[in-house]
Amino acid sequence: MRGGTRDEGMNQLGTLLGERYRLDAEIGRGGMSTVYRAFDTVLERPVAIKVMHREIAADSDQLERFRREARAVAQLNDPHIVRVIDAGEEAGGTAYIVFEYVEGETLKALIQREGPLDIGQAIAYAIEIARALGAAHERQIVHRDVKPQNVLIDGEGSAKITDFGIARTLDEQGLTMDGRVLGTTDYVSPEQALGQPVTGRSDLYSLGIVLYEMLTGTVPFTGETPVAVAMRHVREQVPDVQERRPGVSAATAAVVERATANDLDERYADAAAMVGELEEALAVEAARAGQATGEVTSVLRTLPGSSRRRLPWRMRHRGRWVASLTVVGAIVAIVVVLAAGNAHKGVNPNVSGRHGLRPVQLGQTSAHDYNPYGTGPEHATQVANVVDGDPNTSWSTEHYVEGTLGSKPGLGFYLDAAPGVKARAVSIMTPTPGFRAEIYAAQQIQESLEYGNGTSLTQRGWRQVAPARTVGRSSTIGLSDPGDEAFRYYLVWIVGLPPGREAAEISEVTLFS
Numbered sequence: 001m002r003g004g005t006r007d008e009g010m011n012q013l014g015t016l017l018g019e020r021y022r023l024d025a026e027i028g029r030g031g032m033s034t035v036y037r038a039f040d041t042v043l044e045r046p047v048a049i050k051v052m053h054r055e056i057a058a059d060s061d062q063l064e065r066f067r068r069e070a071r072a073v074a075q076l077n078d079p080h081i082v083r084v085i086d087a088g089e090e091a092g093g094t095a096y097i098v099f100e101y102v103e104g105e106t107l108k109a110l111i112q113r114e115g116p117l118d119i120g121q122a123i124a125y126a127i128e129i130a131r132a133l134g135a136a137h138e139r140q141i142v143h144r145d146v147k148p149q150n151v152l153i154d155g156e157g158s159a160k161i162t163d164f165g166i167a168r169t170l171d172e173q174g175l176t177m178d179g180r181v182l183g184t185t186d187y188v189s190p191e192q193a194l195g196q197p198v199t200g201r202s203d204l205y206s207l208g209i210v211l212y213e214m215l216t217g218t219v220p221f222t223g224e225t226p227v228a229v230a231m232r233h234v235r236e237q238v239p240d241v242q243e244r245r246p247g248v249s250a251a252t253a254a255v256v257e258r259a260t261a262n263d264l265d266e267r268y269a270d271a272a273a274m275v276g277e278l279e280e281a282l283a284v285e286a287a288r289a290g291q292a293t294g295e296v297t298s299v300l301r302t303l304p305g306s307s308r309r310r311l312p313w314r315m316r317h318r319g320r321w322v323a324s325l326t327v328v329g330a331i332v333a334i335v336v337v338l339a340a341g342n343a344h345k346g347v348n349p350n351v352s353g354r355h356g357l358r359p360v361q362l363g364q365t366s367a368h369d370y371n372p373y374g375t376g377p378e379h380a381t382q383v384a385n386v387v388d389g390d391p392n393t394s395w396s397t398e399h400y401v402e403g404t405l406g407s408k409p410g411l412g413f414y415l416d417a418a419p420g421v422k423a424r425a426v427s428i429m430t431p432t433p434g435f436r437a438e439i440y441a442a443q444q445i446q447e448s449l450e451y452g453n454g455t456s457l458t459q460r461g462w463r464q465v466a467p468a469r470t471v472g473r474s475s476t477i478g479l480s481d482p483g484d485e486a487f488r489y490y491l492v493w494i495v496g497l498p499p500g501r502e503a504a505e506i507s508e509v510t511l512f513s
Contacts, residue, residue, distance in 0.1 A: 022038055024038055038098075048102070107153055124294075189201075201270075211256055367395075389508070394431060396505045399503045403498075412492045424479055435494055443488055
């Protein structure tokens with residue numbers, strides 16, 4: 001391998017560069033340079049210094065590239081890019097760049113230690129890296145060597161990308177220059193492997209491979225030689241990440257697929273586009289998990305409103321959610337005490353008068369629209385709002401002329417409480433009080449019938465557990481005692497719209513057992 005020898009690197013330890021930076025320990029080595037942990041004797045702080053190998057610096061073209069990159073990267077100001085502090089050249093031909101020192105480990109080391117990362121954590125890191133790449137691309141700087149070895153995880157768990165300087169020394173003729181292999185073929189884009197022009201989209205391809213590795217614990221392609229691996233990137237599609245990690249959502253898998261498309265036209269046009277879809281994917285994964293920790297929490301706070309709306313209300317407004325739980329707990333306690341002596345109108349006294357009612361925990365995908373006697377779905381994309389914990393979001397029926405459902409006996413949505421629960425009450429919150437609803441339950445339902453089929457609810461597997469009643473802004477409906485029977489599905493079946501309105505809305509539904 002060309003470049004400085006390890007003995008040469010060891011001989012540099014203790015050297016004072018720029019009459020200021022003392023080289024204390026070698027922490028990395030590449031074909032172009034060696035990276036040291038150093039000490040700034042003026043400001044008395046640790047720094048990292050990249051020192052160009054002397055024989056490389058003897059090449060005037062390479063030295064000029066090194067200088068150019070030092071100037072260019074120094075202009076980058078992003079919290080997820082390791083910051084350039086200083087640069088200089090010694091009389092003996094030693095050129096160097098001084099970086100902030102990041103206490104932590106590389107992303108590669110983290111993956112090797114933990115294997116596949118938590119899905120949310122992997123996406124959070126990908127967002128931070130993509131944002132950093134976007135900042136660089138805006139200044140016409142392409143990294144060209146995006147890999148987990150070039151991503152540092154600092155002491156606070158945040159990802160920072162480094163080694164722009166080494167990466168930019170890649171020759172435009174391809175992977176090789178003067179017999180040396182440059183870059184890392186595990187993450188190389190097809191166009192870079194073929195020696196074609198390298199753009200910001202090439203960085204996004206490499207980031208897609210990094211995301212794949214974070215999610216699965218391994219790179220998608222292996223081979224006997226680096227060139228063999230590079231050619232697999234050219235000729236093959238990256239394997240479906242969901243086959244290796246079934247828990248990954250379709251939204252996350254779609255990001256990996258698009259980022260690693262062989263065809264440039266099918267890949268993300270820029271980092272901003274990839275960041276946008278990564279943010280949506282993180283919101284989806286966080287909502288599915290129902291909780292967030294570590295760097296996921298930090299990144300969730302930075303999401304735009306469009307992505308944050310996918311999160312449960314309790315995750316978007318954690319402080320308000322905790323306060324709400326306290327208030328709701330107090331209200332429930334009062335209602336239980338009052339109901340013990342006075343049955344509330346419309347609520348089954350055998351339910352509301354008992355102590356020990358507990359809300360049933362439902363997943364974010366547990367709600368499903370149900371319009372069997374109509375021509376198609378009834379606002380299916382909104383139905384998750386009834387279980388998102390946010391009273392400011394809602395599901396709505398379609399608008400019906402003259403405020404009647406016409407020939408339809410009803411419509412609504414059902415909750416999947418798999419594997420089953422003995423529900424004793426259902427609570428409904430609505431911004432359009434006055435509609436009438438019935439509650440049904442089922443262990444199995446007939447889902448194969450086409451829309452508009454006249455088969456009755458009973459024949460479809462539903463059993464009525466609460467007769468029709470008028471729903472107020474916040475109503476609790478007692479359900480008939482299921483005995484020893486636990487039902488998986490609970491249907492809120494709207495049979496009449498609110499007076500003077502053409503639609504009914506429901507903001508929250510809670511089952512109680």
